[in-house]
């Protein structure tokens with residue numbers, strides 16, 4: 001699920017049929033790491049050394065891995081840490097505390113990640129697919145269609161890059177630690193379930209097997225692929241689930257989120273509620289505020305009623321997402337007074353509600369626009 005944006009005329013050329021991304025250390029579980037060591041003709045501890053550099057030191061440069069034998073350093077590191085992300089462009093906003101990076105993958109696909117530093121945390125928003133097949137009409141990424149699923153390592157490498165930028169003090173505020181990951185870049189994470197859950201496992205595993213992040217600080221979003229939401233609840237990793245609802249009624253949601261014709265509002269909200277029940281994690285309902293489309297006061301009441309029908313035990317909160325103002329577009333930002341009334345009505349019905357800050361709106365902060373501009 002990406003942040004919503006104005007619909008841009010996109011020409012993304014799908015670079016299909018060029019094979020899989022190179023296999024990377026972050027793709028491997030413990031057994032596969034052993035096999036990789038054997039393939040390299042090296043003892044298992046060499047792989048562990050590389051894992052320590054990558055996950056704990058956030059180091060990808062073989063020259064800096066001085067505990068590896070000089071003669072075989074490049075060969076070992078090259079085999080385990082192939083370059084996956086080629087940086088095309090970095091754009092900064094909010095005084096440098098928002099950094100949006102456009103990446104070219106091995107096959108030419110373009111994806112992006114956004115690092116956002118706040119006083120109390122640093123969050124990276126990652127992509128999980130190149131393009132997206134969900135075809136939400138208000139989303140630039142959705143207009144280009146799906147190019148391909150990203151690999152676990154392609155997802156993790158975005159996080160490692162953000163963590164390294166924080167550790168090296170590249171973001172104003174001095175050296176710091178990446179604390180949060182949100183899957184709200186390009187793509188529908190639940191449509192690339194295996195790679196996404198693999199990436200989540202690497203994120204929460206303690207170093208040197210992973211990045212040692214807290215599951216509570218990882219948010220996986222979805223437009224509502226119900227079977228996968230149910231599966232996620234059984235993984236035993238209590239990540240935060242964000243359901244991109246955008247409308248409380250099937251008639252409008254069928255238009256805004258076409259997958260709704262397969263999984264209705266009632267089905268996706270029930271799956272979200274089940275997730276909260278099983279994991280004891282409060283679910284976030286994402287709702288992009290679109291002027292005169294889904295921001296009417298009566299829809300706020302309807303949204304509250306839908307959510308409250310599952311009880312008011314604090315299982316849910318609503319996160320309203322302001323669209324970028326796009327004069328003349330059908331998809332534009334709500335009027336401030338309509339937004340205020342929407343919030344007021346939800347809160348009056350006992351629904352905790354926040355309005356997302358609009359980080360990076362001066363750098364085409366809404367997902368999909370950077371890739372579109374360079375395609």
Ligand code: SF4
Pocket residue numbers: 001002003004132133134135136139140141142143185186187188223
């Ligand atoms: S088209 Fe895909 S990336 Fe865009 S809003 Fe829909 S699910 Fe998210």
